[in-house]
Amino acid sequence: MKKHLPGLSVLPLTAAALALALTLTACSSSGDGAPGADSGAVLSHIHGLGVRGSTLYVATHQGLHTPDADGRPTLVGDRRDDFMGFTVTSDGVFLASGHPAPGGDGPADLGLVASTDSGRTWQEKSLAGKVDFHALDTAPDSTVYGYDSANGLLRVSTDGVTWDDRATLRALDIAVSPTTPGTVVATTESGVARSTDGGRTFTSGTDQVLAYVSWGAPDALFGVDPNGVLFRGRDGGTGWTRVSTVPGGAPQALTVVDARRLLVATQDGVYESRDAGLTFERRMAVKPGNDDH
Template sequence: MAVLYAAGAGAFAAIRGGGIELSLEGMGAGCLAVDPEDPWLVYTGTHEEGVFRSSDGGRGWERAAALPHRRVTALAISPRDRTLYAGTEPSAIFASRDGGESWRELEGLRRLPSAPTWSFPPRPWTSHVRAIAPSPADAGLLLVGIELGGVVRSPDGGASWQDQRPGAIADCHALAVHPAEPGLVYEAGGGGFAESRDSGESWEVRNEGLRHRYAWGLAVDPGDPGRAYVSATSGPGRAHGQGDSGAAIYVRRDGRRWEALVGDLDAFPYALATAPDEPGVLYAGFGDGRVCRLGGGGLREVATVPGGVAALVALPEGF
């Protein structure tokens, strides 16, 4: 089974060999990123305490340098040059080339013409960076999803920005660039699923077979550009409310039509992840804290994280 890192409001969890190690308990972790060259090097962003860094797979943590905004809502690391990106609320994006020891704001994001219109419905006076997707082929190419404000694009590492991309879903929840086909980019959002085949320049909504249109979790099969996964339900109340979510996890095997893998789920699957050494296997992290493996034997629980799961990364066994 893959090694899993999970982040949630109650704790960070490292799940290895059937065991679970908890850390950062009660710190409000909400997002995470793993160094592409060193899987022991992990970063997590918290709701109120900024960014933390671990060099031993989550056993010990230290604070990264402070950001102007303490609510960190997205993290990503460039596979090309290992630049660490952090997105915040209010919407801003910062880059670090020294592992979080120092940060530089990519200020052009806040100067985009659409920026004054960005607004997150539960807190309409603000918005936040929900997703960051660096290109695995071009160190300068960066896609950023704003909740609620759409998908914007920088071709030069944040020096300049292109405003909301045509066809992208405005209520962006997740972005993913396919590692084997870098021009192929996926988005999950409040409106379903969209894809771009030109590195995020233009987008097309592709909801064929997707019965639920409030999509959140997103994962790609690293060996198959035609296979993608999303989690979705009927709306934000079902996803984030107290009752049954009624959600489903969908797969698109042929690059065209979605089909449900599992449905009528009590808890909402906020985070989806695939591991490169387990083709056809999906991991899901739920709002009730369960982490499950979805493969040939159906949905099987592998661990429980206190306080729920907001972000999940799957790594090869024995990395």
């Protein structure tokens, strides 16, 4: 497992890695899900993670999956869309974006789609054929924040249908405060940018360079850098403290459930921590793949 010695800066390496990622991305035991027939498949290209009840959901280039009892991915529902953006709201609604599966009907960009039955079926909400959100998150009042990667634009909607265009920025991921209205952080190649006005304006990215961020509770803002080093945010993302190194190499997605539970997808698996990132256990296998998605 690759580690960094205390006191050594990782900024030049992580900034270069994040710049590359930004360039490239511009291109169930609880009964919540309905697994498909491909149990045992090994996935690559994970774009999002979510939890509903006790069930883990993994949004991928090949559809939405959940692990079986042996940690093997099983397809939820029958859609194999490329879910680039994915989040689970506080009331259990799944929101996603991306592209339809090869050969599927409809426009090349899904816009925003929603599922109220844990991914078994999906309904179009808005922006079909117009937007491919690569990052999605929601505020406590259910306001949806989506990062439109093709246009480098943060878009915000109170109902998932009508959208307000906010700041333009070059980012890989966003996270919305679960308690402070209008506070948003975004990962950029120069560091974590921060907004306190609902994403209308952002500070310049400074300090720690991170790839993915997630804000699961008032005291649970975490980020992971392109090398897989996990950090915990201080003071609403104005500072960062190193926690550990996630197993499995470069990260693909991060979701924080609460102050102790978090999930990270890396190059060889989806890992879960129940002790605020100090240790991790692999929940699902991932096959290393090329980085074109």
